[in-house]
Every structure is written in C-alpha cells, then in structure tokens.
Amino acid sequence: MDKKDFENKLKNKKIDECVSILRKELIEILTKKIQEKDKYFRYSTTKDLHNKAKICLKQQYSEIASRLYNFDIMYELDEYKLDEMLEMYKILSKE
Amino acid sequence: MKIRDFFSTLNFSISILNDRNNEDVRNFEDNFDDIMRSSIEYIRRLAEDNADALSEDYDIDDLVLDDYDYISDETFQNTDIYAISMKYIASKYLNSHRYLIPELEKEIEERGLVFREEESYIDDFHENLVTALLALKHDYEENYGDLLEEIPEEVASVLRVGTEQSEKEEAFKRLYNQYGNATMVPYNVRRNVMMMGYYSLFGLQGLDSNNGSQSSLKIKNSFHMKDYIQGYVERLEPVYKTEIVNSILSMVYQLDRFGEIYEKIEAHNDRMRRYGLPGLGYQSDEKEIYPKLPRFERLMTEENLMKQNIDDLLALNAFYNNRFAKIMNEYALALFVIGNLDMTQRCVDGEEITKSRLTQNKLNMLVTKYQTLILPIKQYYAEEQSKIQDNPYVFVEDATEFEVSSEEDSRVKKQIEIDPSSFIKRVTKAWRNDYKDYYNLRLPDVENNLEDDLAFVNILYNPIFLSYRFKHDSIKAVYAYLDFLSKEEPNRSLNFGIVLGNYNDNRKNNILLAFDGLLDSTVRLHMDKEEFKDFLMAQTGSTDIRMFIGFEDFYFGGEYISSQLVAPQCKEHEKFLKVVKNGSISKEFPSVRVTPINERFLQHAEYNMNKTKFMPAHKITTIKKNKKGKLVQEAVQPVMKYNMDTAKKYIQREDGEFVEEAEFNSLNDIGDLEV
Numbered sequence: 004m005d006k007k008d009f010e011n012k013l014k015n016k017k018i019d020e021c022v023s024i025l026r027k028e029l030i031e032i033l034t035k036k037i038q039e040k041d042k043y044f045r046y047s048t049t050k051d052l053h054n055k056a057k058i059c060l061k062q063q064y065s066e067i068a069s070r071l072y073n074f075d076i077m078y079e080l081d082e083y084k085l086d087e088m089l090e091m092y093k094i095l096s097k098e
Numbered sequence: 099m100k101i102r103d104f105f106s107t108l109n110f111s112i113s114i115l116n117d118r119n120n121e122d123v124r125n126f127e128d129n130f131d132d133i134m135r136s137s138i139e140y141i142r143r144l145a146e147d148n149a150d151a152l153s154e155d156y157d158i159d160d161l162v163l164d165d166y167d168y169i170s171d172e173t174f175q176n177t178d179i180y181a182i183s184m185k186y187i188a189s190k191y192l193n194s195h196r197y198l199i200p201e202l203e204k205e206i207e208e209r210g211l212v213f214r215e216e217e218s219y220i221d222d223f224h225e226n227l228v229t230a231l232l233a234l235k236h237d238y239e240e241n242y243g244d245l246l247e248e249i250p251e252e253v254a255s256v257l258r259v260g261t262e263q264s265e266k267e268e269a270f271k272r273l274y275n276q277y278g279n280a281t282m283v284p285y286n287v288r289r290n291v292m293m294m295g296y297y298s299l300f301g302l303q304g305l306d307s308n309n310g311s312q313s314s315l316k317i318k319n320s321f322h323m324k325d326y327i328q329g330y331v332e333r334l335e336p337v338y339k340t341e342i343v344n345s346i347l348s349m350v351y352q353l354d355r356f357g358e359i360y361e362k363i364e365a366h367n368d369r370m371r372r373y374g375l376p377g378l379g380y381q382s383d384e385k386e387i388y389p390k391l392p393r394f395e396r397l398m399t400e401e402n403l404m405k406q407n408i409d410d411l412l413a414l415n416a417f418y419n420n421r422f423a424k425i426m427n428e429y430a431l432a433l434f435v436i437g438n439l440d441m442t443q444r445c446v447d448g449e450e451i452t453k454s455r456l457t458q459n460k461l462n463m464l465v466t467k468y469q470t471l472i473l474p475i476k477q478y479y480a481e482e483q484s485k486i487q488d489n490p491y492v493f494v495e496d497a498t499e500f501e502v503s504s505e506e507d508s509r510v511k512k513q514i515e516i517d518p519s520s521f522i523k524r525v526t527k528a529w530r531n532d533y534k535d536y537y538n539l540r541l542p543d544v545e546n547n548l549e550d551d552l553a554f555v556n557i558l559y560n561p562i563f564l565s566y567r568f569k570h571d572s573i574k575a576v577y578a579y580l581d582f583l584s585k586e587e588p589n590r591s592l593n594f595g596i597v598l599g600n601y602n603d604n605r606k607n608n609i610l611l612a613f614d615g616l617l618d619s620t621v622r623l624h625m626d627k628e629e630f631k632d633f634l635m636a637q638t639g640s641t642d643i644r645m646f647i648g649f650e651d652f653y654f655g656g657e658y659i660s661s662q663l664v665a666p667q668c669k670e671h672e673k674f675l676k677v678v679k680n681g682s683i684s685k686e687f688p689s690v691r692v693t694p695i696n697e698r699f700l701q702h703a704e705y706n707m708n709k710t711k712f713m714p715a716h717k718i719t720t721i722k723k724n725k726k727g728k729l730v731q732e733a734v735q736p737v738m739k740y741n742m743d744t745a746k747k748y749i750q751r752e753d754g755e756f757v758e759e760a761e762f763n764s765l766n767d768i769g770d771l772e773v
Contacts, residue, residue, distance in 0.1 A: 047222035047633075053483070068484065078120060
C-alpha cells in the first residue's frame with residue numbers, strides 16, 4: 004500500500020477511495036496468511052476468502068475476513084467501513 | 099475485535115440517518131405509513147392464525163419473535179442453491195471439456211485432495227472444477243466400484259489391455275463379438291456385460307465421440323450406454339431444479355404472508371393499465387375487471403415452475419430473494435418501532451401507527467436507536483460466522499442441532515446453537531449506562547433496556563443477514579449460469595448483464611444487472627461493484643461482463659417502470675401482446691394499442707417471447723455471406739461485453755469473436771449492401 008497516497012486521499016476526504024485501497028490491502032495480507040497454510044490458495048472473492056480463513060486462520064483474522072465479506076454484501080456507510088478497516092489493518096499489521 | 103464504545107457507535111448511527119445513499123432508511127422514511135400498515139397487517143394475521151396459542155404467558159410479542167425464528171429456518175433451507183448451481187455448472191463444463199480431466203486428476207494428486215461429504219463450492223471456477231471432479235469420481239466409485247471389482251474372469255481377460263485408445267477399442271469390439279452379440283442371451287444380461295466393459299475400459303470420461311472409431315461408437319449406442327459423466331449431469335438436473343423451485347416457492351410464500359404479493363399485483367396492474375397494457379396484469383381478487391388475466395398463483399405452482407428452463411428459474415430465484423431481503427429490512431425496522439412503542443397488542447386490537455401520529459424527532463430517534471443496536475449485532479454475526487467451520491449459514495437463535503432430510507437429498511443440514519448472551523454482556527459492559535442515559539432522556543416513554551433491545555434486534559436481524567447472503571449468491575448463480583450458457587450454446591439468444599448509462603442508482607459502489615428470459619418481466623438487481631468484479635475474475639478470468647441490451651425500453655414517457663413481480667410467461671399475456679400488435683379490436687381490451695410510449699416495451703416483450711430475432715430499437719447490422727456467396731448486411735441483436743476495468747465496450751462478430759465497438763462499426767461499414 005502506498006501510505007503517502009493513502010494519507011493524501013484521507014486528507015482530501017476521498018473516503019470511498021481510501022476504503023477501496025484498504026479493502027485491497029486487507030485482502031492481500033489475509034491471502035498471504037492463508038497461503039502460509041495452504042500454498043495452493045489464491046484469492047478470488049471475499050466470500051471465498053472468508054470461507055477459507057475459517058479453516059486456516061486464527062479467529063481474530065477469520066473475523067476480519069468475515070467483516071470484509073459482510074461489507075461487500077450489506078450496505079454500510081463509507082465512513083464506518085473506513086473506521087472499521089483501519090482497526091482491522093492495525094490488528095493485521097501488528098505481526 | 100473490541101466492541102466500539104456507545105458514543106462512537108451513536109455517531110455512526112446518526113450519520114446513517116443522514117446518509118441519503120442509504121436506500122433502506124430513506125425508503126422506510128418515505129414509505130413509513132405503507133410499511134407500517136403492512137407490518138401491522140402481518141401482526142394481525144399472525145395473531146388471528148394463532149389465536150389459540152396466545153395466552154397471558156405467551157403474548158403477541160413472543161409470537162412475532164417465534165415467527166421470525168421460523169422465517170430464519172425457512173430462509174436457511176435455501177442455502178444449497180448457490181452450491182448446487184456451481185456444482186451443476188462445473189459438472190456440465192467437465193462433461194463438455196473432458197480433455198481437462200487427466201490434467202485435473204494430476205492436480206488432485208499433487209495437492210493431495212480427497213472427496214469430502216460436504217462438497218464446498220465457491221466463487222473460484224477452477225476450484226469448483228476440482229471439487230466437481232472429486233464428487234464425480236466418488237459417485238462413480240460408489241456406483242461402479244463394486245461392479246468393476248466383480249467382473250467375471252472370462253470377461254476381465256478380454257478387457258486386460260494396454261492404455262492406448264486403439265487397444266481399448268479393440269478390446270471393446272472383442273467383448274461385443276464374444277458377449278454383446280450373443281443374441282441367444284437376454285438383452286439386459288448382454289447390456290450389463292457391455293456396461294462393465296465400457297466403464298472398465300473408458301472410465302468416467304467415456305469414449306471420446308471425436309476420436310472414437312465409428313464401430314466402437316455404434317456398439318456403445320446399440321446398448322444405449324451413456325458416458326458416466328453425461329448420465330451424472332442428467333441425474334443432477336432434476337435435483338437442482340427441485341431445489342431452485344423450492345427456494346422460489348418458499349420466498350413467494352413468505353412474501354405472501356407479509357401481504358407483499360397482493361400489493362405488488364395491485365401496483366403492477368395499476369401501472370399496466372396506466373400505460374395502456376391492461377392485459378399484461380394478473381387477476382386480482384378484488385378487481386376482476388379483466389377476466390382473461392392469468393392468476394399469479396397459477397403461474398407460480400411447483401408443476402409450472404418445474405417446466406421452466408434452469409436459467410429462468412435462477413433469475414426468478416434471484417428476484418424473489420432480493421425482494422425478500424428488502425422486505426425483511428423494512429419489516430425489522432417497523433417491528434422494532436412497534437415493539438418500542440409497546441403497541442404490538444394495541445395494533446392487533448385495531449390501532450394504527452402513522453407518521454402524523456409520531457413526531458419526526460421521535461421517529462428519527464427510534465431509527466437511530468435501531469441503527470445503534472444493529473452495528474454491534476453485525477459484529478456479533480461476523481464473530482460467529484468466523485467460528486463455525488462446517489456451514490457458514492448457521493444463525494438460528496437457540497436452535498439445537500437438527501437434521502433435515504428428504505427422499506431426494508439425504509445430505510444433512512446443520513444449524514448450530516449460538517448463544518448471544520456473552521456478546522450482549524460484552525456490549526453492556528462497553529456501553530455501561532451510556533445507552534440507557536442517552537435514550538431515557540430522548541425516548542422517556544420507551545423501555546430502554548439494552549440487553550432486551552440487543553436480543554430483539556438480534557432476532558430481527560437474523561433473516562436479514564441470511565437473505566442478503568442468499569441474495570448475492572443467487573445473483574452470482576444466475577449470472578454464472580447464463581455466462582456458461584452463452585459460451586456452451588452460442589446460438590441461443592440470451593440477453594443479460596450489466597446495465598450501462600444513467601440507470602445505476604446513487605450508490606456509487608453498485609452496479610445494476612438485468613436478466614431477460616422466458617419471463618413476463620425483466621429481472622433487475624443491484625450488486626456491489628467490487629465484489630462482482632472479483633467474482634467475474636474468479637469465474638471467467640477477466641473483468642469482461644456481458645451487457646444488457648434495451649434497458650431504456652422500461653421508461654414509459656420518462657418514468658421508469660420497475661418489475662413489481664416476475665413470473666413465467668403465459669399464454670394470456672402472449673395473446674394480449676398479439677392483440678396489441680395486430681391492432682385488433684378485442685372485447686376484453688377494447689382500448690389497447692401500440693403508442694410511442696409503450697412501443698419499445700412491447701418490442702422488448704416480443705423479443706423475450708422468442709417472437710422476434712431482434713428488438714428493432716436496438717438492432718445492429720453485420721455483414722455475412724449469403725447462399726450465393728454475396729456479402730449482405732443482416733440485422734441482428736447485438737451481443738456486447740463491457741470491461742469493468744477499462745470501460746471499453748466490445749461487440750461480438752459473426753465468427754463469435756468480440757471486437758472493440760469502434761472496430762466493429764468500421765468493419766461493418768462498407769457501403770451500400772443488400773439488407
């Protein structure tokens with residue numbers, strides 16, 4: 004993730020673009036974590052990601068995958084998504 | 099994840115209320131009186147139907163909650179549609195691309211994959227091929243494993259050959275000469291021996307009709323032997339159809355319980371009358387003005403639905419899932435308001451709740467309260483969802499594990515008990531007294547008990563959550579199936595895909611998809627853009643999406659006509675269209691005629707009924723050679739694709755290839771040709 008670009012977008016209140024960037028980033032991190040357990044896994048959709056995360060990842064990460072999937076299927080405010088995704092990003096980037 | 103504190107949750111809830119893109123809240127506010135009236139009618143019907151069950155210990159509020167559990171159970175029964183759709187598509191694909199099987203078998207071996215009872219079908223097409231092949235092989239071994247082990251030695255000796263195709267075919271012919279052609283032996287015995295030989299020699303892939311010798315294929319056909327994979331796909335079809343039909347019927351039944359079907363029939367009839375097309379309506383119980391109209395219930399019987407094509411059934415399923423999800427959202431909010439006002443019993447007794455009775459401030463506060471509770475509940479669902487391994491669809495409150503089985507389907511569906519009490523405790527701890535203090539001040543005449551409110555919203559949210567998941571799955575299923583058909587049966591006229599133009603709603607993250615079929619209306623549904631783009635990649639390997647042609651036909655004099663109800667086509671509507679088109683004077687419909695307002699809609703409907711090759715308003719011309727070898731222009735219905743990344747449009751050429759729109763137009767512009 005280009006952090007500078009992200010920060011600029013955040014500063015300019017381009018919330019939907021920030022959400023899109025974070026979504027991609029979170030997917031990438033989770034995909035890598037799953038691939039550590041199953042080298043054949045490749046990302047297709049958040050639905051598949053969340054189903055696979057349940058099997059391969061610890062609950063905290065699996066929960067993030069579920070949240071990402073739910074964001075895709077249920078309407079949520081962009082500001083809320085961004086806030087939640089930043090929290091998820093914090094958790095995932097801790098390790 | 100940790101629970102967000104009360105005031106931060108509240109801030110988001112207030113933003114949701116002010117968010118004009120939020121269709122659910124906006125719709126609830128705009129149509130408050132109608133939604134409230136329908137919800138109260140639902141409560142009254144429920145009370146009436148269960149009058150004997152009501153007592154001092156079991157009141158109407160308990161009954162509503164139990165009914166919501168029942169709705170969740172019913173919704174849960176439709177979980178298989180997505181998986182079986184993906185399985186059917188993958189199995190059909192394997193049947194028509196059998197050359198892929200050896201390669202996939204190699205992959206299965208390398209990855210050490212084995213068949214699992216709970217076949218897991220996902221959005222990834224390749225993974226689905228692998229899963230479908232594992233299931234197919236398992237089925238083959240289950241059915242023929244023993245048989246192939248018990249082949250009599252004299253037959254086995256004939257079959258003991260090398261791996262070359264020619265050697266196998268020679269052995270097959272020898273078997274025929276020795277056993278299959280022994281006319282003194284009864285046919286069924288000979289057939290058994292030939293089948294043993296056939297499956298033993300050619301396996302589940304069968305004899306490749308492109309490479310197999312004519313004599314071998316002739317022997318195979320003389321015993322009416324199907325390749326195993328072909329027979330397997332044929333066996334899947336009725337099971338698949340039954341599942342979809344059951345899902346449609348259960349959704350329609352639920353909608354009918356909420357009074358939605360009747361309302362939509364009325365709304366549909368009103369519109370059709372307004373635009374001079376009364377014969378495209380349905381028979382309504384109260385206003386039997388047009389005796390020749392079909393009854394909606396008659397079109398939606400199991401018998402009639404089972405006669406329809408799979409693609410049309412999938413489109414119907416997606417339409418009713420979508421409608422159900424929307425209704426669940428509306429009713430949850432309405433029931434929350436009624437419950438909070440402690441008016442459930444009073445509504446049964448005849449009281450009404452209208453916007454004029456409530457102050458805007460009170461209504462806003464109740465909606466905000468609902469949203470404040472929904473946000474942690476959504477988190478709770480994500481937590482539970484992430485724990486359960488066997489089945490992602492397990493959200494039935496206080497349900498003990500139970501089994502559902504039928505004659506056709508012995509698979510077991512599990513619902514696992516989940517208990518929200520510990521989650522509620524966590525929220526209560528995080529929010530301390532803030533919730534009570536805040537709402538007691540603003541809603542003083544309402545019981546603001548956080549634990550009870552969370553438990554109530556949890557039950558209301560259950561069918562919403564399930565129906566939204568199925569809604570997305572059902573849209574994916576119909577798109578995937580139609581995309582598959584468009585490739586497997588290129589000559590079939592199909593109109594489906596993304597709607598471009600100014601038709602996508604305010605939600606910038608959404609796309610609008612539409613599906614035509616042998617249905618009396620077009621199915622139109624919204625889907626998250628990012629999710630659908632990922633899905634396309636996973637299914638087809640690109641972000642090209644088919645384009646729906648003719649969406650503008652649904653604008654009548656500038657007003658967009660949405661589909662209120664969708665049913666399979668019927669002879670009454672077909673007859674009416676004929677009357678309109680021919681301009682004939684009909685006793686039932688004396689004043690109908692084609693007008694500039696309804697003309698394009700009628701052309702679209704005719705095209706859907708396979709009465710025309712193209713919709714005149716959307717035709718294009720392509721160049722082809724006629725029988726004499728002369729180049730001529732021919733009017734056709736365009737088949738178009740749109741790339742979701744580059745926003746480029748492509749048109750299909752005569753040879754099936756897609757070329758960019760500009761290139762297509764220049765290729766087809768070669769002066770005055772015969773048309």
